Amino acid sequence: MLRLHSPHSNAIEHWKTAWVQAVEQASICGNVLMLQWLVEHDVGKKAWELLRSIEARSGVPTLRDIFCVSAKRGHANTIEFLYRQGLPDGFKCCAHDAMLAAVKGGHTACVKWLLDSHLYNDDKSLVIHECAKYGRLEILKIFHDFESPVTYDSAGLKRRRTSQANSWWGSARDPMHFAAKGGHLEVLKWFHTNSSQTCEADTMDIAAGEGHLEVVKWLHYNRSEGCTFEAIDRAASNGHLEVVQWLHSNRSEGCSFEALYRAAEYGHFDVVKWLYEHCPSSIRRWRLLEPYDLVICTLRAGWSHTFRPTELT
Numbered sequence: 001m002l003r004l005h006s007p008h009s010n011a012i013e014h015w016k017t018a019w020v021q022a023v024e025q026a027s028i029c030g031n032v033l034m035l036q037w038l039v040e041h042d043v044g045k046k047a048w049e050l051l052r053s054i055e056a057r058s059g060v061p062t063l064r065d066i067f068c069v070s071a072k073r074g075h076a077n078t079i080e081f082l083y084r085q086g087l088p089d090g091f092k093c094c095a096h097d098a099m100l101a102a103v104k105g106g107h108t109a110c111v112k113w114l115l116d117s118h119l120y121n122d123d124k125s126l127v128i129h130e131c132a133k134y135g136r137l138e139i140l141k142i143f144h145d146f147e148s149p150v151t152y153d154s155a156g157l158k159r160r161r162t163s164q165a166n167s168w169w170g171s172a173r174d175p176m177h178f179a180a181k182g183g184h185l186e187v188l189k190w191f192h193t194n195s196s197q198t199c200e201a202d203t204m205d206i207a208a209g210e211g212h213l214e215v216v217k218w219l220h221y222n223r224s225e226g227c228t229f230e231a232i233d234r235a236a237s238n239g240h241l242e243v244v245q246w247l248h249s250n251r252s253e254g255c256s257f258e259a260l261y262r263a264a265e266y267g268h269f270d271v272v273k274w275l276y277e278h279c280p281s282s283i284r285r286w287r288l289l290e291p292y293d294l295v296i297c298t299l300r301a302g303w304s305h306t307f308r309p310t311e312l313t
Contacts, residue, residue, distance in 0.1 A: 019047040027066045027082070030075035039085055048085075071098035071114070074107035083117065103130045103139055111139050115146055125173060132175040132191075135184035144194060177203050180219065183212035192222060201225050209234025213243050220250060229253045232279075236271050237262035244271060248278060255279055 019038065026034040038044045070078040079098070095114065102110035131140045176199035179187040191197045199219075204227035207215040219225070227247075232255035235243040244259075259279070263271040 016047040016050055019043055020051075024066055024069070027070050027075065027078050028073060030070070030073060030078050032077050032081050035078065035081055065094070067094050067098045068101050071107065071110045072101035072105055074102070074105055074110055076107070076109040076113045079110065080113060080117070099127055100130055103127060103136055104134055106134070106136050106139065108138055108142060111142055115142070128175050129178050132178040132184065132187055133182055135179070135182055135187055137184075137187050137190055140187065140190065174199060174203075177206065180204070180207040180212065180215050181210055183207070183210060183215055185212075185215050185218055188215065188218060199223065199225055201228050202230065203227075205230040205234055208232070208240070208243050208247060209238055211235070211238060211240040211243055213240075213246060216243060216246065227251060227253055229255050233259045233262065236260070236268065236275060237266060239263070239266065239268035239271055241268070241271050241274060244274065 019041075022038055023035065026038060039048065066082060067079055070076075070082070099111065099114050102114065128140070128143065130136075131143070174197075176188055176191050176197055179191065180199070180203045203223075203225060204216055204219045207219065208227070208231040216231070219227075231251070231253065232244050232247050235247065236255065236259040244255075247253075255275070260272060260275045263275060
């Protein structure tokens with residue numbers, strides 16, 4: 001700020017650097033009044049003209065990261081202000097990253113502005129996946145409304161020129177997979193009710209591996225894809241005994257010898273003991289081992305838990 005207030009030097013590069021740094025910091029803070037002052041400042045006008053000429057020659061927007069930073073922080077007003085000041089080229093180059101940043105942060109105002117103000121033609125599937133991954137249900141609803149026939153028909157010509165109805169959902173693949181992995185049950189329910197999205201059998205496998213028992217139960221009772229033996233294997237590997245027990249009681253896929261091996265390898269003795277007692281048909285390969293061999297296996301894996309061999313007989 002002191003450099004901006006001081007008399008102009010002969011080196012415009014010095015002023016440009018100071019101005020850009022100030023704009024970046026104001027954007028991070030979402031301070032539109034400061035941005036306005038910087039843009040209207042005599043230094044800002046000169047720096048702005050220089051930046052535009054550099055961009056025209058190089059084709060690389062100098063301030064492109066500011067949009068992403070503002071979106072990440074949820075400063076929709078900052079993005080809008082900069083866009084209105086003549087940075088559309090910089091905006092187009094980083095609109096996709098800005099959208100992803102806004103989705104990850106759950107910043108609905110930024111998402112709405114990006115949708116309404118930009119000809120968005122980037123990878124839409126990744127945006128839907130990120131919504132599911134981070135449990136951004138309200139943003140998913142925004143996308144759903146954005147693509148609805150009523151909204152689409154009433155949209156401005158600018159948006160309708162480049163958007164096709166249902167293009168967001170048509171390009172998304174397995175978003176329920178990402179929702180299940182993150183344990184976002186409400187997102188799963190919403191997909192189930194409001195879209196034609198499907199999921200694979202490994203969706204329940206993944207939810208089980210992450211320990212999301214309520215998601216596993218919901219998939220069991222409300223979806224037909226089922227699961228595989230990997231559901232128990234993954235749950236055992238990560239020490240989710242309650243999930244292992246529920247799957248054993250309510251599903252018929254069983255598990256492989258890997259369930260016991262992985263549980264032992266990662267030190268989940270309660271899971272090891274329970275599997276040894278309740279899943280003999282699925283671990284016949286381990287039945288060929290003496291208890292001492294299992295102890296040696298776990299010790300080789302770096303597990304220091306001490307137990308008596310009779311605990312596994």
